[in-house]
Amino acid sequence: MARLERDFFLQDTVSAAQKLLGRYLVRTDGGEVMVCRITETEAYVGAVDKACHAYGGRRTKRTETLYAAPGTSYVYMIYGMYNCLNFVTGPEGVASAVLIRGCVPVYGADAVARRRFGVDASEMSAYQRKNFMNGPGKLCRGLSIGRELNALPLGNDALYLAYDLPEFGLERRPAALPFHTGKRIGIDYAEEAIDFPWRFWVDE
DNA sequence: TTCAGGATGTACT
């Protein structure tokens, strides 16, 4: 098993967002292991990006995590009832991160489906299957990711990223998966940053 | 299938 390490998160945030596509997100909760393949990401770069919580060097209790070491998790609550998962990029002291917007379960799908819908994966409706983990709030619900997982350092076992997981029959995927590029979602307040093409996704 | 509206809590003004 090869985890994504510090050097991965030290690269340019936009590159990191692209290269996270196809990587495995591994979550262990209540003794259950759940693995998902990442399908959608967005880049947030504090220095130049009005959509980033830490734009212009903004430092508050919430944004403090964005200045942490590369690879640190950043989980925040949005709209009162959902959480969003990010991983911090760049050197310590530089505020930038990649938002994980979507993924598909590849191991432990029943555990994910129970957290998401309260039923096993085989009992999901067509509608539920279609809307399983295709959004940042849904993804956190399915993996039981809350703010207690905010600011977890690289190297923890509760939540990490990996290139491959041979113990679960999951091989490493190509480094340069073909991906789509577009504008980010839900940042209508961000002025010129609205149009930054920093959202990336793969078909599968 | 698309769409409007509401839910809900925390951070920050």
Place this chain on the structure above:
DNA sequence: GTACATCCTGAAC
């Protein structure tokens, strides 16, 4: 008090 890196429901088509 306001805004928010969202999602679900129900109604109309």
